[in-house]
Amino acid sequence: MQINSFTLNSLLETHDLPFIIVNAAQQIVGVNRAWENHFGQTRESILGNACCNNPGDCRHRRFFQTLEPYAGLFSDTLDEREYLLKVRGYPLLDTDGTLYLGESVLTAGASEPQDKSPKMVGTSSAFINLKSNLQKAAQSNVPVMLNGETGTGKELAAEFIHRQSQNAYGEFVIVDCTVLGEDLFESELFGHEKGSFTGAASAKKGLFELADGGTLFLDEVGELPVSLQPKLLRALESGQFRRVGGTTSLTSTVRVVTATHRNLGEMVRNGLFREDLFYRLSVFPLEIPALRDRIEDMPALVGHFLKSFGQRDCCVYSTTKAAMQKLMQHKWPGNIRELKNCLQLATCLCKNHTIDELDISIMRRQGATLKPGMIERRGQGAVIEDTGASNINPLDTIEAEFIRSLIKKYQGNRKLIASEMNISERTLYRKLNRLNIN
Numbered sequence: 001m002q003i004n005s006f007t008l009n010s011l012l013e014t015h016d017l018p019f020i021i022v023n024a025a026q027q028i029v030g031v032n033r034a035w036e037n038h039f040g041q042t043r044e045s046i047l048g049n050a051c052c053n054n055p056g057d058c059r060h061r062r063f064f065q066t067l068e069p070y071a072g073l074f075s076d077t078l079d080e081r082e083y084l085l086k087v088r089g090y091p092l093l094d095t096d097g098t099l100y101l102g103e104s105v106l107t108a109g110a111s112e113p114q115d116k117s118p119k120m121v122g123t124s125s126a127f128i129n130l131k132s133n134l135q136k137a138a139q140s141n142v143p144v145m146l147n148g149e150t151g152t153g154k155e156l157a158a159e160f161i162h163r164q165s166q167n168a169y170g171e172f173v174i175v176d177c178t179v180l181g182e183d184l185f186e187s188e189l190f191g192h193e194k195g196s197f198t199g200a201a202s203a204k205k206g207l208f209e210l211a212d213g214g215t216l217f218l219d220e221v222g223e224l225p226v227s228l229q230p231k232l233l234r235a236l237e238s239g240q241f242r243r244v245g246g247t248t249s250l251t252s253t254v255r256v257v258t259a260t261h262r263n264l265g266e267m268v269r270n271g272l273f274r275e276d277l278f279y280r281l282s283v284f285p286l287e288i289p290a291l292r293d294r295i296e297d298m299p300a301l302v303g304h305f306l307k308s309f310g311q312r313d314c315c316v317y318s319t320t321k322a323a324m325q326k327l328m329q330h331k332w333p334g335n336i337r338e339l340k341n342c343l344q345l346a347t348c349l350c351k352n353h354t355i356d357e358l359d360i361s362i363m364r365r366q367g368a369t370l371k372p373g374m375i376e377r378r379g380q381g382a383v384i385e386d387t388g389a390s391n392i393n394p395l396d397t398i399e400a401e402f403i404r405s406l407i408k409k410y411q412g413n414r415k416l417i418a419s420e421m422n423i424s425e426r427t428l429y430r431k432l433n434r435l436n437i438n
């Protein structure tokens, strides 16, 4: 007898852990998405299979004899691989009175989704407040919008939300909205069928489809052209989309997290961002504070990065008091990413694994390089030093003038500008940001 499909689906979808349903004939009649993700098998390939390699004598058979719930460690073979599993089994009754066994399964020793959260470091009240809000956002399942300057940790925060959410067993899929132009948007986001355009040699799943059951992270969503925003809104509202060249409507259930450094409210007022999409995406808005506004986090962040560089280089790095003071005084326009890069360079320059003030070279110029002799001059002063956040150095001025001339030449078309500069659109976008060019 078939289990009532409504009961089955609702049961399966209420479980965050891998979960299977077994009938009295010891056949698998249901698995959830977490199970598929955890063991890398599709439900089509296992539904109807025997529950174990030896169904004549297994815990499932014993369950149907005793009807006793059970919990414990069991060794199972799946797809020719041996797994030690933490298992909990209990009876399920279908609406027509048929008895089934429901079993939640986890690889023994494998961490719970929460344990896989990226390491976010900080001790300031601003950081603790942020982390607590991220946790609340993760549990709520509503769309979250992260707002913050470049390098403040928006992507890390988005991944943290994903790992702490009920979608943690699904994929965390990043969509870089700075590179999504008219030509790429639909095929990247919704995928395409074979032969749907020149070069589409095979069918390809889109990012929306890949994120099914997981989290879709729309990075720099403020960069999405207004003309494409209705298409995104439609897919988010209905959960339905079609691959380019496809005729069937596909469905994807995704958790949406977005990030931007822009003031989207102002963009809405200026007609640069659709109001309906803004409200759809920013149900849970969160501000990621700049490093300069939580400078108390500096010792913890420095300790965190030096520990990881030390593990990489098999040594223990430390800083002098003067070095820490210098780090605390800088304004950090590039935020945590800039701090990390600065420390990475310091580990190369320092002697005896101890970073002192003179090893702290705060580099504000993208692409600035150490010239021969600079390292030798270490004893006489900082190598590349610029602590005044408002100073624009001549290199930046020249670069800004060059980019402005290209903006004029290509009437603001980023693709053409990036191509002439031989850089990606994303790098161009970062340069525009750093040089304050709108």
Ligand SMILES: Nc1ncnc2c1ncn2[C@@H]1O[C@H](COP(=O)(O)OP(=O)(O)OP(=O)(O)O)[C@@H](O)[C@H]1O
Residues within 6 Å of the ligand: 119, 120, 121, 122, 148, 149, 150, 151, 152, 153, 154, 155, 156, 157, 219, 261, 304, 336, 337, 340
């Ligand atoms: N609280 C934190 N603890 C440890 N590392 C952090 C923290 N915040 C950010 N980082 C690190 O700083 C770097 C920049 O973070 P991330 O890429 O998440 O920033 P972002 O705001 O998304 O940047 P962008 O705006 O350029 O996309 C990464 O290496 C990240 O791991």
